Amino acid sequence: MEFRDEERVFITGNEVVARAAQAAGAGYLFGYPITPQNEIMHHWRHIASQAGRGFLQTEDELSAGFATLGAVLTGKIAFSATAGPGTILFQEPLSMAEAMRLPLVIIVQQRGGPSTATVIYSQQEVTLTCFGGNGEGLRIVYSTSSHQELYDYTIKAFRNAWKYRFPAIVLGDGYQAKMREELILYDPSSRAGSRIPNEPIIGGEQVVHMQNAFSVEEELGEKLLIDLEDYNRAIPVLVEHEFLGGAGGRLLVVAHGIVGRAARQAVKELQARGDRVNFFRPITLRPFPEEHLVKACQQSGNAVLVAESAEGQLGRLVRLALADQVLTSFRSYYRPGLGITSEEILEEARL
Amino acid sequence: MLTGTGGQGLILASIILAEAAVNDGKNVVQTQSYGPEARGGASMAGVIIDIDNIDYPLVTRPDVLLAMSKASYRKYLPAVPAGGLVIVDSTFVDGPYSSDHRVIHIPITDLAREKLGRGLVANIVALGVVNGAAGLVKKQVLAASVLERVPKGSEQLNLRALELGETLYV
Numbered sequence: 001m002e003f004r005d006e007e008r009v010f011i012t013g014n015e016v017v018a019r020a021a022q023a024a025g026a027g028y029l030f031g032y033p034i035t036p037q038n039e040i041m042h043h044w045r046h047i048a049s050q051a052g053r054g055f056l057q058t059e060d061e062l063s064a065g066f067a068t069l070g071a072v073l074t075g076k077i078a079f080s081a082t083a084g085p086g087t088i089l090f091q092e093p094l095s096m097a098e099a100m101r102l103p104l105v106i107i108v109q110q111r112g113g114p115s116t117a118t119v120i121y122s123q124q125e126v127t128l129t130c131f132g133g134n135g136e137g138l139r140i141v142y143s144t145s146s147h148q149e150l151y152d153y154t155i156k157a158f159r160n161a162w163k164y165r166f167p168a169i170v171l172g173d174g175y176q177a178k179m180r181e182e183l184i185l186y187d188p189s190s191r192a193g194s195r196i197p198n199e200p201i202i203g204g205e206q207v208v209h210m211q212n213a214f215s216v217e218e219e220l221g222e223k224l225l226i227d228l229e230d231y232n233r234a235i236p237v238l239v240e241h242e243f244l245g246g247a248g249g250r251l252l253v254v255a256h257g258i259v260g261r262a263a264r265q266a267v268k269e270l271q272a273r274g275d276r277v278n279f280f281r282p283i284t285l286r287p288f289p290e291e292h293l294v295k296a297c298q299q300s301g302n303a304v305l306v307a308e309s310a311e312g313q314l315g316r317l318v319r320l321a322l323a324d325q326v327l328t329s330f331r332s333y334y335r336p337g338l339g340i341t342s343e344e345i346l347e348e349a350r351l
Numbered sequence: 352m353l354t355g356t357g358g359q360g361l362i363l364a365s366i367i368l369a370e371a372a373v374n375d376g377k378n379v380v381q382t383q384s385y386g387p388e389a390r391g392g393a394s395m396a397g398v399i400i401d402i403d404n405i406d407y408p409l410v411t412r413p414d415v416l417l418a419m420s421k422a423s424y425r426k427y428l429p430a431v432p433a434g435g436l437v438i439v440d441s442t443f444v445d446g447p448y449s450s451d452h453r454v455i456h457i458p459i460t461d462l463a464r465e466k467l468g469r470g471l472v473a474n475i476v477a478l479g480v481v482n483g484a485a486g487l488v489k490k491q492v493l494a495a496s497v498l499e500r501v502p503k504g505s506e507q508l509n510l511r512a513l514e515l516g517e518t519l520y521v
Binding site for chain 1: 369378379380405407409
Protein backbone atom coordinates (compact mmCIF):
# COMPACT_ATOMS: atom_id res chain seq x y z
CA MET A 1 0.00 0.00 0.00
CA GLU A 2 1.23 3.47 -0.77
CA PHE A 3 0.21 5.03 2.53
CA ARG A 4 0.74 4.18 6.15
CA ASP A 5 -1.98 2.31 7.99
CA GLU A 6 -3.85 5.54 8.61
CA GLU A 7 -3.50 8.94 7.01
CA ARG A 8 -5.54 12.07 7.73
CA VAL A 9 -6.19 14.06 4.55
CA PHE A 10 -8.19 17.08 3.37
CA ILE A 11 -9.19 16.40 -0.23
CA THR A 12 -12.14 16.53 -2.65
CA GLY A 13 -14.70 13.73 -2.81
CA ASN A 14 -13.60 12.71 -6.27
CA GLU A 15 -10.05 12.21 -5.05
CA VAL A 16 -11.45 10.25 -2.09
CA VAL A 17 -13.10 7.84 -4.54
CA ALA A 18 -9.90 7.33 -6.53
CA ARG A 19 -7.89 6.74 -3.33
CA ALA A 20 -10.54 4.32 -2.04
CA ALA A 21 -10.50 2.31 -5.26
CA GLN A 22 -6.73 2.17 -5.05
CA ALA A 23 -6.87 1.05 -1.44
CA ALA A 24 -9.46 -1.61 -2.31
CA GLY A 25 -7.04 -3.01 -4.84
CA ALA A 26 -8.84 -1.96 -8.00
CA GLY A 27 -6.67 -2.52 -11.04
CA TYR A 28 -8.61 -0.77 -13.74
CA LEU A 29 -10.84 2.21 -14.41
CA PHE A 30 -12.64 2.44 -17.72
CA GLY A 31 -14.52 5.69 -18.04
CA TYR A 32 -15.88 8.47 -20.15
CA PRO A 33 -15.68 12.02 -18.82
CA ILE A 34 -18.70 13.82 -17.45
CA THR A 35 -19.02 16.53 -14.81
CA PRO A 36 -19.01 16.23 -11.81
CA GLN A 37 -17.04 12.96 -11.74
CA ASN A 38 -14.16 13.94 -14.06
CA GLU A 39 -11.60 14.25 -11.28
CA ILE A 40 -12.13 10.60 -10.34
CA MET A 41 -10.68 9.76 -13.76
CA HIS A 42 -8.08 12.50 -13.39
CA HIS A 43 -6.81 11.25 -10.04
CA TRP A 44 -7.03 7.63 -11.12
CA ARG A 45 -4.84 8.39 -14.15
CA HIS A 46 -2.15 9.62 -11.75
CA ILE A 47 -2.58 6.58 -9.54
CA ALA A 48 -2.45 4.35 -12.62
CA SER A 49 0.87 5.76 -13.80
CA GLN A 50 2.43 5.83 -10.34
CA ALA A 51 1.11 2.57 -8.92
CA GLY A 52 0.95 0.45 -12.07
CA ARG A 53 -2.84 0.35 -12.41
CA GLY A 54 -4.80 0.43 -15.66
CA PHE A 55 -6.74 3.35 -17.08
CA LEU A 56 -8.62 3.71 -20.35
CA GLN A 57 -10.81 6.54 -21.52
CA THR A 58 -13.32 4.84 -23.79
CA GLU A 59 -15.40 6.35 -26.58
CA ASP A 60 -18.59 6.45 -24.50
CA GLU A 61 -20.27 5.08 -21.38
CA LEU A 62 -21.55 1.91 -23.04
CA SER A 63 -18.02 1.01 -23.93
CA ALA A 64 -16.75 1.97 -20.46
CA GLY A 65 -19.35 -0.29 -18.83
CA PHE A 66 -18.75 -3.30 -21.07
CA ALA A 67 -14.95 -2.90 -20.84
CA THR A 68 -15.31 -2.97 -17.05
CA LEU A 69 -17.37 -6.17 -17.35
CA GLY A 70 -14.64 -7.70 -19.54
CA ALA A 71 -11.99 -6.96 -16.93
CA VAL A 72 -14.20 -8.30 -14.16
CA LEU A 73 -14.73 -11.57 -16.07
CA THR A 74 -10.98 -12.19 -15.96
CA GLY A 75 -10.91 -11.65 -12.21
CA LYS A 76 -9.65 -8.07 -12.22
CA ILE A 77 -11.15 -5.61 -9.76
CA ALA A 78 -12.39 -2.85 -12.05
CA PHE A 79 -14.73 0.10 -11.86
CA SER A 80 -16.14 3.10 -13.63
CA ALA A 81 -17.56 6.48 -12.73
CA THR A 82 -20.30 8.49 -14.34
CA ALA A 83 -23.23 10.88 -13.83
CA GLY A 84 -26.55 12.00 -15.28
CA PRO A 85 -26.89 11.13 -18.97
CA GLY A 86 -23.88 8.83 -18.52
CA THR A 87 -25.80 6.84 -15.91
CA ILE A 88 -28.58 6.41 -18.46
CA LEU A 89 -26.13 4.92 -20.97
CA PHE A 90 -24.75 2.72 -18.23
CA GLN A 91 -28.06 0.92 -17.83
CA GLU A 92 -27.20 -1.57 -20.55
CA PRO A 93 -23.92 -2.86 -19.07
CA LEU A 94 -25.52 -2.59 -15.63
CA SER A 95 -28.40 -4.78 -16.78
CA MET A 96 -25.97 -7.32 -18.20
CA ALA A 97 -24.04 -7.32 -14.95
CA GLU A 98 -27.28 -8.01 -13.13
CA ALA A 99 -28.19 -10.80 -15.56
CA MET A 100 -24.77 -12.48 -15.46
CA ARG A 101 -24.12 -11.72 -11.78
CA LEU A 102 -20.98 -9.71 -12.52
CA PRO A 103 -19.40 -7.49 -9.84
CA LEU A 104 -19.60 -4.20 -11.70
CA VAL A 105 -18.79 -1.20 -9.50
CA ILE A 106 -19.86 2.27 -10.57
CA ILE A 107 -19.47 5.57 -8.78
CA VAL A 108 -22.34 7.90 -9.69
CA GLN A 109 -21.91 11.57 -8.82
CA GLN A 110 -25.44 12.80 -9.41
CA ARG A 111 -26.06 15.95 -11.42
CA GLY A 112 -29.36 17.61 -12.28
CA GLY A 113 -31.85 16.07 -14.70
CA PRO A 114 -33.61 15.23 -16.91
CA SER A 115 -31.12 15.09 -19.77
CA THR A 116 -28.05 17.34 -19.65
CA ALA A 117 -29.64 19.73 -17.10
CA THR A 118 -27.18 21.03 -14.47
CA VAL A 119 -23.63 19.87 -14.00
CA ILE A 120 -23.28 19.79 -10.25
CA TYR A 121 -26.09 18.77 -8.04
CA SER A 122 -29.29 16.87 -7.50
CA GLN A 123 -30.58 13.62 -6.01
CA GLN A 124 -32.46 12.61 -9.12
CA GLU A 125 -30.58 9.40 -9.93
CA VAL A 126 -32.07 7.36 -7.10
CA THR A 127 -34.67 5.56 -9.20
CA LEU A 128 -32.21 5.10 -12.07
CA THR A 129 -29.49 3.57 -9.93
CA CYS A 130 -31.86 1.48 -7.80
CA PHE A 131 -34.25 0.23 -10.47
CA GLY A 132 -32.96 1.30 -13.91
CA GLY A 133 -32.84 -1.32 -16.64
CA ASN A 134 -35.24 -4.05 -17.73
CA GLY A 135 -34.91 -6.16 -14.60
CA GLU A 136 -35.63 -6.21 -10.89
CA GLY A 137 -32.91 -3.87 -9.67
CA LEU A 138 -30.85 -6.59 -8.01
CA ARG A 139 -27.96 -4.40 -7.01
CA ILE A 140 -26.42 -2.62 -4.05
CA VAL A 141 -26.71 1.19 -3.91
CA TYR A 142 -24.88 3.13 -1.20
CA SER A 143 -25.79 6.78 -0.66
CA THR A 144 -22.96 8.54 1.16
CA SER A 145 -23.08 11.78 3.12
CA SER A 146 -19.46 12.50 4.06
CA HIS A 147 -16.01 12.00 2.64
CA GLN A 148 -15.32 9.32 5.23
CA GLU A 149 -18.37 7.44 4.01
CA LEU A 150 -17.35 7.92 0.37
CA TYR A 151 -14.09 6.20 1.24
CA ASP A 152 -15.62 3.47 3.42
CA TYR A 153 -18.45 2.59 1.06
CA THR A 154 -16.40 2.70 -2.12
CA ILE A 155 -14.21 0.02 -0.54
CA LYS A 156 -17.30 -1.82 0.65
CA ALA A 157 -18.90 -1.63 -2.81
CA PHE A 158 -16.01 -3.58 -4.29
CA ARG A 159 -16.07 -6.12 -1.50
CA ASN A 160 -19.80 -6.74 -1.56
CA ALA A 161 -20.10 -6.71 -5.35
CA TRP A 162 -17.59 -9.56 -5.51
CA LYS A 163 -18.90 -11.34 -2.46
CA TYR A 164 -22.57 -11.35 -3.44
CA ARG A 165 -22.09 -10.99 -7.21
CA PHE A 166 -24.47 -8.12 -7.66
CA PRO A 167 -23.45 -4.82 -9.25
CA ALA A 168 -22.73 -2.13 -6.67
CA ILE A 169 -23.14 1.61 -7.00
CA VAL A 170 -21.82 4.38 -4.80
CA LEU A 171 -24.24 7.27 -5.13
CA GLY A 172 -22.72 10.66 -4.45
CA ASP A 173 -23.39 14.06 -5.97
CA GLY A 174 -21.51 17.05 -7.24
CA TYR A 175 -21.35 18.70 -3.82
CA GLN A 176 -19.63 15.67 -2.36
CA ALA A 177 -17.52 15.26 -5.50
CA LYS A 178 -16.15 18.79 -5.45
CA MET A 179 -16.01 19.85 -1.82
CA ARG A 180 -12.99 19.34 0.39
CA GLU A 181 -13.37 17.70 3.78
CA GLU A 182 -11.19 15.85 6.21
CA LEU A 183 -11.18 12.07 6.44
CA ILE A 184 -8.96 9.20 7.45
CA LEU A 185 -7.58 6.98 4.71
CA TYR A 186 -6.62 3.49 5.77
CA ASP A 187 -5.34 0.31 4.26
CA PRO A 188 -8.39 -1.99 4.24
CA SER A 189 -6.23 -5.09 3.90
CA SER A 190 -5.22 -4.55 7.53
CA ARG A 191 -8.86 -4.91 8.63
CA ALA A 192 -10.86 -8.04 9.17
CA GLY A 193 -13.11 -9.35 6.40
CA SER A 194 -11.43 -7.14 3.87
CA ARG A 195 -10.43 -9.68 1.26
CA ILE A 196 -12.10 -9.29 -2.12
CA PRO A 197 -12.74 -12.73 -3.61
CA ASN A 198 -11.80 -11.77 -7.14
CA GLU A 199 -11.11 -15.12 -8.74
CA PRO A 200 -11.36 -15.17 -12.55
CA ILE A 201 -14.93 -15.86 -13.60
CA ILE A 202 -13.95 -17.23 -17.00
CA GLY A 203 -10.66 -18.43 -18.49
CA GLY A 204 -9.99 -21.32 -16.15
CA GLU A 205 -9.98 -25.05 -16.93
CA GLN A 206 -13.74 -25.28 -16.70
CA VAL A 207 -16.06 -24.17 -19.44
CA VAL A 208 -18.30 -21.48 -17.98
CA HIS A 209 -21.67 -20.87 -19.53
CA MET A 210 -23.04 -17.46 -18.67
CA GLN A 211 -26.36 -16.34 -20.03
CA ASN A 212 -28.03 -13.04 -20.50
CA ALA A 213 -30.43 -14.40 -23.12
CA PHE A 214 -32.93 -17.22 -22.77
CA SER A 215 -35.08 -18.89 -25.37
CA VAL A 216 -37.73 -20.19 -22.98
CA GLU A 217 -39.64 -18.13 -20.46
CA GLU A 218 -39.40 -20.86 -17.81
CA GLU A 219 -35.60 -20.85 -18.08
CA LEU A 220 -35.52 -17.15 -17.26
CA GLY A 221 -38.11 -17.63 -14.53
CA GLU A 222 -36.00 -20.28 -12.81
CA LYS A 223 -32.85 -18.21 -13.06
CA LEU A 224 -34.56 -15.14 -11.64
CA LEU A 225 -35.93 -17.15 -8.74
CA ILE A 226 -32.39 -18.12 -7.79
CA ASP A 227 -31.12 -14.54 -8.17
CA LEU A 228 -34.01 -13.13 -6.13
CA GLU A 229 -33.45 -15.75 -3.44
CA ASP A 230 -29.75 -14.86 -3.27
CA TYR A 231 -30.59 -11.16 -3.13
CA ASN A 232 -33.26 -11.53 -0.46
CA ARG A 233 -30.94 -13.66 1.64
CA ALA A 234 -28.28 -10.95 1.51
CA ILE A 235 -30.63 -8.09 2.43
CA PRO A 236 -30.30 -8.36 6.24
CA VAL A 237 -26.50 -8.14 6.06
CA LEU A 238 -26.40 -5.50 3.35
CA VAL A 239 -28.83 -2.89 4.69
CA GLU A 240 -27.35 0.04 6.57
CA HIS A 241 -28.84 3.18 8.05
CA GLU A 242 -28.33 5.96 10.59
CA PHE A 243 -30.91 6.77 13.27
CA LEU A 244 -30.89 9.65 15.70
CA GLY A 245 -33.54 9.89 18.39
CA GLY A 246 -35.64 7.52 20.43
CA ALA A 247 -39.07 6.27 21.41
CA GLY A 248 -41.92 8.74 21.96
CA GLY A 249 -41.08 10.95 19.01
CA ARG A 250 -43.69 12.99 17.15
CA LEU A 251 -42.03 13.09 13.72
CA LEU A 252 -39.39 11.20 11.75
CA VAL A 253 -37.32 13.27 9.30
CA VAL A 254 -35.98 11.04 6.51
CA ALA A 255 -33.25 12.12 4.10
CA HIS A 256 -30.32 10.49 2.32
CA GLY A 257 -26.90 11.51 1.06
CA ILE A 258 -25.78 15.09 1.50
CA VAL A 259 -29.32 16.22 2.42
CA GLY A 260 -29.01 13.82 5.34
CA ARG A 261 -26.48 16.24 6.81
CA ALA A 262 -28.91 19.18 6.60
CA ALA A 263 -31.67 17.01 8.07
CA ARG A 264 -29.46 15.77 10.89
CA GLN A 265 -28.51 19.33 11.81
CA ALA A 266 -32.15 20.46 11.74
CA VAL A 267 -33.22 17.52 13.92
CA LYS A 268 -30.41 18.18 16.40
CA GLU A 269 -31.52 21.80 16.72
CA LEU A 270 -35.15 20.77 17.25
CA GLN A 271 -34.12 18.14 19.80
CA ALA A 272 -32.08 20.78 21.63
CA ARG A 273 -35.29 22.83 21.87
CA GLY A 274 -36.99 19.84 23.49
CA ASP A 275 -38.94 18.92 20.37
CA ARG A 276 -39.17 15.13 20.00
CA VAL A 277 -38.18 14.81 16.37
CA ASN A 278 -36.22 11.79 15.14
CA PHE A 279 -33.89 11.36 12.18
CA PHE A 280 -33.47 8.44 9.80
CA ARG A 281 -30.96 8.21 6.97
CA PRO A 282 -30.89 5.15 4.72
CA ILE A 283 -27.30 4.45 3.69
CA THR A 284 -28.27 1.57 1.42
CA LEU A 285 -31.02 2.76 -0.91
CA ARG A 286 -31.06 -0.67 -2.49
CA PRO A 287 -31.68 -2.90 -0.66
CA PHE A 288 -33.68 -0.42 1.41
CA PRO A 289 -33.52 -0.72 5.22
CA GLU A 290 -37.29 -1.24 5.40
CA GLU A 291 -37.54 -2.96 8.77
CA HIS A 292 -35.39 -0.35 10.45
CA LEU A 293 -37.44 2.41 8.91
CA VAL A 294 -40.68 0.81 10.09
CA LYS A 295 -39.32 0.66 13.63
CA ALA A 296 -38.07 4.25 13.49
CA CYS A 297 -41.47 5.35 12.15
CA GLN A 298 -43.26 3.59 15.00
CA GLN A 299 -40.99 5.40 17.45
CA SER A 300 -41.98 8.67 15.82
CA GLY A 301 -45.76 8.68 16.07
CA ASN A 302 -46.06 7.18 12.58
CA ALA A 303 -45.44 10.62 11.12
CA VAL A 304 -42.83 11.13 8.46
CA LEU A 305 -41.23 14.09 6.68
CA VAL A 306 -39.10 13.22 3.65
CA ALA A 307 -36.64 15.81 2.33
CA GLU A 308 -34.79 15.27 -0.92
CA SER A 309 -33.42 17.10 -3.94
CA ALA A 310 -35.81 15.19 -6.19
CA GLU A 311 -39.58 14.88 -6.60
CA GLY A 312 -40.24 11.86 -4.42
CA GLN A 313 -37.63 9.36 -5.58
CA LEU A 314 -36.70 8.65 -1.96
CA GLY A 315 -40.27 9.40 -0.93
CA ARG A 316 -41.55 6.46 -2.98
CA LEU A 317 -39.07 4.08 -1.32
CA VAL A 318 -40.18 5.35 2.07
CA ARG A 319 -43.88 5.00 1.30
CA LEU A 320 -43.34 1.53 -0.08
CA ALA A 321 -41.49 0.47 3.06
CA LEU A 322 -44.23 1.91 5.27
CA ALA A 323 -47.14 0.72 3.15
CA ASP A 324 -48.22 -1.83 5.75
CA GLN A 325 -47.93 0.70 8.55
CA VAL A 326 -50.65 3.06 9.59
CA LEU A 327 -49.04 6.31 8.67
CA THR A 328 -50.88 9.07 10.46
CA SER A 329 -49.00 11.67 8.49
CA PHE A 330 -46.79 11.71 5.43
CA ARG A 331 -45.39 15.04 4.40
CA SER A 332 -42.75 15.83 1.86
CA TYR A 333 -40.25 18.53 1.11
CA TYR A 334 -39.24 17.84 -2.46
CA ARG A 335 -36.83 20.20 -4.22
CA PRO A 336 -35.92 18.52 -7.51
CA GLY A 337 -32.41 19.47 -8.51
CA LEU A 338 -31.97 22.02 -5.71
CA GLY A 339 -29.93 21.95 -2.54
CA ILE A 340 -31.69 21.80 0.80
CA THR A 341 -30.48 23.66 3.89
CA SER A 342 -30.98 22.68 7.48
CA GLU A 343 -33.03 25.87 7.98
CA GLU A 344 -35.52 24.77 5.33
CA ILE A 345 -35.97 21.35 6.91
CA LEU A 346 -36.21 22.89 10.36
CA GLU A 347 -38.97 25.18 9.09
CA GLU A 348 -40.86 22.19 7.66
CA ALA A 349 -40.37 19.96 10.68
CA ARG A 350 -41.08 22.38 13.53
CA LEU A 351 -44.50 22.62 15.11
CA MET B 352 -17.34 33.27 1.95
CA LEU B 353 -14.79 34.46 -0.62
CA THR B 354 -16.42 35.97 -3.67
CA GLY B 355 -15.42 37.80 -6.81
CA THR B 356 -14.86 37.04 -10.49
CA GLY B 357 -13.64 33.81 -12.03
CA GLY B 358 -9.85 34.05 -12.41
CA GLN B 359 -9.14 36.15 -9.30
CA GLY B 360 -7.80 33.13 -7.48
CA LEU B 361 -10.42 33.05 -4.75
CA ILE B 362 -10.93 29.31 -4.93
CA LEU B 363 -7.19 28.83 -4.38
CA ALA B 364 -7.37 31.33 -1.51
CA SER B 365 -10.24 29.34 0.01
CA ILE B 366 -8.29 26.08 -0.25
CA ILE B 367 -5.26 27.72 1.41
CA LEU B 368 -7.45 29.05 4.23
CA ALA B 369 -9.19 25.69 4.61
CA GLU B 370 -5.95 23.72 4.73
CA ALA B 371 -4.53 26.15 7.28
CA ALA B 372 -7.61 25.67 9.47
CA VAL B 373 -7.24 21.87 9.16
CA ASN B 374 -3.61 22.18 10.23
CA ASP B 375 -4.81 24.38 13.07
CA GLY B 376 -6.84 21.41 14.32
CA LYS B 377 -10.30 22.55 13.24
CA ASN B 378 -13.09 20.75 11.38
CA VAL B 379 -13.31 22.27 7.94
CA VAL B 380 -15.36 21.99 4.75
CA GLN B 381 -14.39 23.86 1.59
CA THR B 382 -16.83 24.29 -1.28
CA GLN B 383 -17.01 26.41 -4.39
CA SER B 384 -19.50 27.48 -7.01
CA TYR B 385 -19.20 26.08 -10.49
CA GLY B 386 -20.89 26.37 -13.83
CA PRO B 387 -20.98 29.48 -15.95
CA GLU B 388 -19.94 31.73 -13.07
CA ALA B 389 -16.61 29.91 -12.83
CA ARG B 390 -15.91 31.19 -16.34
CA GLY B 391 -16.19 34.91 -15.74
CA GLY B 392 -19.30 35.76 -13.73
CA ALA B 393 -19.71 35.90 -9.96
CA SER B 394 -17.54 33.24 -8.32
CA MET B 395 -17.91 32.01 -4.77
CA ALA B 396 -15.87 29.78 -2.51
CA GLY B 397 -17.06 28.82 0.96
CA VAL B 398 -15.05 27.72 3.97
CA ILE B 399 -16.73 26.45 7.14
CA ILE B 400 -14.46 26.28 10.17
CA ASP B 401 -15.81 24.69 13.33
CA ILE B 402 -14.69 23.02 16.52
CA ASP B 403 -17.65 20.63 16.26
CA ASN B 404 -18.46 18.32 13.38
CA ILE B 405 -19.91 20.12 10.39
CA ASP B 406 -23.32 18.82 9.35
CA TYR B 407 -24.52 21.02 6.51
CA PRO B 408 -21.52 21.66 4.24
CA LEU B 409 -22.61 24.70 2.25
CA VAL B 410 -22.28 28.27 3.51
CA THR B 411 -25.73 29.80 3.88
CA ARG B 412 -25.15 32.68 6.34
CA PRO B 413 -21.50 33.71 6.25
CA ASP B 414 -19.94 35.31 9.32
CA VAL B 415 -17.33 36.81 7.00
CA LEU B 416 -17.79 37.91 3.38
CA LEU B 417 -14.96 38.91 1.08
CA ALA B 418 -16.27 40.68 -2.04
CA MET B 419 -13.81 41.37 -4.83
CA SER B 420 -16.32 42.35 -7.51
CA LYS B 421 -19.40 44.53 -7.70
CA ALA B 422 -21.56 41.61 -8.87
CA SER B 423 -20.47 39.35 -6.04
CA TYR B 424 -20.95 42.13 -3.45
CA ARG B 425 -24.53 42.62 -4.60
CA LYS B 426 -25.24 38.91 -4.86
CA TYR B 427 -23.83 37.70 -1.55
CA LEU B 428 -24.23 40.66 0.85
CA PRO B 429 -27.88 39.78 1.64
CA ALA B 430 -26.71 36.41 2.96
CA VAL B 431 -24.56 38.03 5.66
CA PRO B 432 -26.39 38.45 8.98
CA ALA B 433 -26.60 42.01 10.32
CA GLY B 434 -23.39 42.92 12.10
CA GLY B 435 -21.39 40.41 10.06
CA LEU B 436 -17.91 41.22 8.79
CA VAL B 437 -17.78 42.34 5.15
CA ILE B 438 -14.42 42.95 3.48
CA VAL B 439 -14.67 44.82 0.22
CA ASP B 440 -12.01 45.31 -2.45
CA SER B 441 -12.75 48.96 -3.22
CA THR B 442 -10.68 48.68 -6.41
CA PHE B 443 -13.79 47.08 -7.90
CA VAL B 444 -16.63 47.91 -5.53
CA ASP B 445 -17.62 51.57 -4.97
CA GLY B 446 -19.46 52.81 -1.91
CA PRO B 447 -21.71 53.66 -0.27
CA TYR B 448 -21.42 50.38 1.60
CA SER B 449 -23.89 48.57 3.80
CA SER B 450 -24.52 50.24 7.15
CA ASP B 451 -25.98 47.02 8.62
CA HIS B 452 -22.60 45.29 8.59
CA ARG B 453 -19.09 45.79 9.84
CA VAL B 454 -17.60 46.84 6.49
CA ILE B 455 -13.87 47.11 5.85
CA HIS B 456 -13.11 48.61 2.45
CA ILE B 457 -9.58 48.54 1.15
CA PRO B 458 -8.35 48.89 -2.47
CA ILE B 459 -6.79 45.43 -2.24
CA THR B 460 -5.98 44.91 -5.92
CA ASP B 461 -4.63 48.48 -6.39
CA LEU B 462 -2.36 48.02 -3.38
CA ALA B 463 -1.15 44.65 -4.68
CA ARG B 464 -0.19 46.37 -7.93
CA GLU B 465 1.42 49.39 -6.22
CA LYS B 466 3.28 47.73 -3.39
CA LEU B 467 4.11 44.36 -4.92
CA GLY B 468 4.00 45.16 -8.61
CA ARG B 469 1.60 42.27 -9.27
CA GLY B 470 -2.20 42.52 -9.20
CA LEU B 471 -2.15 38.74 -9.55
CA VAL B 472 -1.44 38.22 -5.85
CA ALA B 473 -4.46 40.28 -4.77
CA ASN B 474 -6.08 36.99 -3.66
CA ILE B 475 -3.30 36.38 -1.13
CA VAL B 476 -3.37 40.02 0.01
CA ALA B 477 -7.11 39.60 0.50
CA LEU B 478 -6.51 36.40 2.45
CA GLY B 479 -4.20 38.35 4.76
CA VAL B 480 -6.85 41.03 5.26
CA VAL B 481 -9.54 38.42 5.96
CA ASN B 482 -7.45 36.55 8.49
CA GLY B 483 -6.16 39.77 10.06
CA ALA B 484 -9.69 41.07 10.53
CA ALA B 485 -11.45 37.84 11.42
CA GLY B 486 -8.66 36.00 13.25
CA LEU B 487 -9.56 32.63 11.75
CA VAL B 488 -6.22 30.81 11.92
CA LYS B 489 -2.77 31.36 13.37
CA LYS B 490 -0.63 33.60 11.17
CA GLN B 491 2.28 31.21 10.84
CA VAL B 492 -0.05 28.31 9.99
CA LEU B 493 -1.61 30.37 7.21
CA ALA B 494 1.81 31.35 5.88
CA ALA B 495 2.86 27.68 5.80
CA SER B 496 -0.34 26.83 3.97
CA VAL B 497 0.34 29.56 1.38
CA LEU B 498 3.81 28.15 0.76
CA GLU B 499 2.40 24.68 0.15
CA ARG B 500 -0.02 25.84 -2.52
CA VAL B 501 1.59 28.64 -4.55
CA PRO B 502 3.72 27.91 -7.65
CA LYS B 503 7.46 27.39 -7.20
CA GLY B 504 9.40 30.60 -7.53
CA SER B 505 6.53 32.76 -6.27
CA GLU B 506 6.87 31.89 -2.58
CA GLN B 507 8.50 35.14 -1.44
CA LEU B 508 6.11 37.29 -3.46
CA ASN B 509 3.13 35.50 -1.96
CA LEU B 510 4.48 35.72 1.58
CA ARG B 511 4.93 39.46 1.11
CA ALA B 512 1.38 39.60 -0.23
CA LEU B 513 0.07 37.83 2.86
CA GLU B 514 2.03 40.14 5.17
CA LEU B 515 0.79 43.19 3.27
CA GLY B 516 -2.78 41.99 3.74
CA GLU B 517 -2.27 41.42 7.44
CA THR B 518 -0.88 44.95 7.93
CA LEU B 519 -3.70 46.56 5.93
CA TYR B 520 -6.13 45.71 8.64
CA VAL B 521 -4.88 47.13 11.89
